Amino acid sequence: MTFENINWLIALKFSSTAIIFAWMGSRLLSFVALDILVYQYELFDHVFTISIIKIMMAMLMLIFLFIEVHPKLSKLTFSNDKIFMGGAVSGFFGGLAGFQGALRSMFLLKFNLTKEGFIATGIFIACMIDITRLSIYLTYFKGITINDHKTLLLASVISAFAGAYLGSKLIKKVTIKTVQIIVSFLLAILALLLLFGIL
Numbered sequence: 001m002t003f004e005n006i007n008w009l010i011a012l013k014f015s016s017t018a019i020i021f022a023w024m025g026s027r028l029l030s031f032v033a034l035d036i037l038v039y040q041y042e043l044f045d046h047v048f049t050i051s052i053i054k055i056m057m058a059m060l061m062l063i064f065l066f067i068e069v070h071p072k073l074s075k076l077t078f079s080n081d082k083i084f085m086g087g088a089v090s091g092f093f094g095g096l097a098g099f100q101g102a103l104r105s106m107f108l109l110k111f112n113l114t115k116e117g118f119i120a121t122g123i124f125i126a127c128m129i130d131i132t133r134l135s136i137y138l139t140y141f142k143g144i145t146i147n148d149h150k151t152l153l154l155a156s157v158i159s160a161f162a163g164a165y166l167g168s169k170l171i172k173k174v175t176i177k178t179v180q181i182i183v184s185f186l187l188a189i190l191a192l193l194l195l196f197g198i199l
Contacts, residue, residue, distance in 0.1 A: 005120035010111055013083040015128040018091030022129045025095025026136035039197070048197035053097050060093070061191040064106035065184055095133040101126060102187050109183065115176040119167070
């Protein structure tokens with residue numbers, strides 16, 4: 001996959017609102033603590049917490065998943081004006097909580113992209129949102145250093161490269177329908193893990 005696989009019309013329209021709302025979500029995070037505890041429980045000597053932001057994200061994902069699997073709703077496609085809405089929603093929650101990939105994927109699945117276009121366009125949009133939110137985080141959360149989370153950072157980087165390598169090998173062997181099924185399945189798991197406070 002290269003820049004040639006990016007659907008620039010969708011990528012630029014989606015990013016235009018995603019960047020603005022990622023900035024808004026990031027700024028809101030610096031003023032408001034949405035990680036308010038709703039419920040907490042202990043299982044296998046581990047404490048799990050369920051917060052407002054986790055519930056919000058999980059419910060949004062489940063709504064989009066319902067649309068995706070519903071026999072009639074799944075056949076719907078989004079018009080160009082919905083691109084801006086998709087960018088706004090995924091950008092805002094990306095800036096607010098870092099969960100932008102799931103929502104972005106659910107919107108992009110509706111634009112009838114090729115499997116290469118879906119992945120390449122999604123990566124471009126993700127970079128735009130991450131650059132925006134990380135620049136705000138660095139400004140407002142100066143007390144946090146890399147040394148505080150170096151193990152997590154290392155694991156994340158290794159996982160990202162491993163996932164990218166594995167994806168580049170598998171993408172040639174799957175269809176866009178397979179990609180849709182995999183994305184939907186993983187998002188369902190992610191939503192449930194958020195609802196139960198495991199993530």
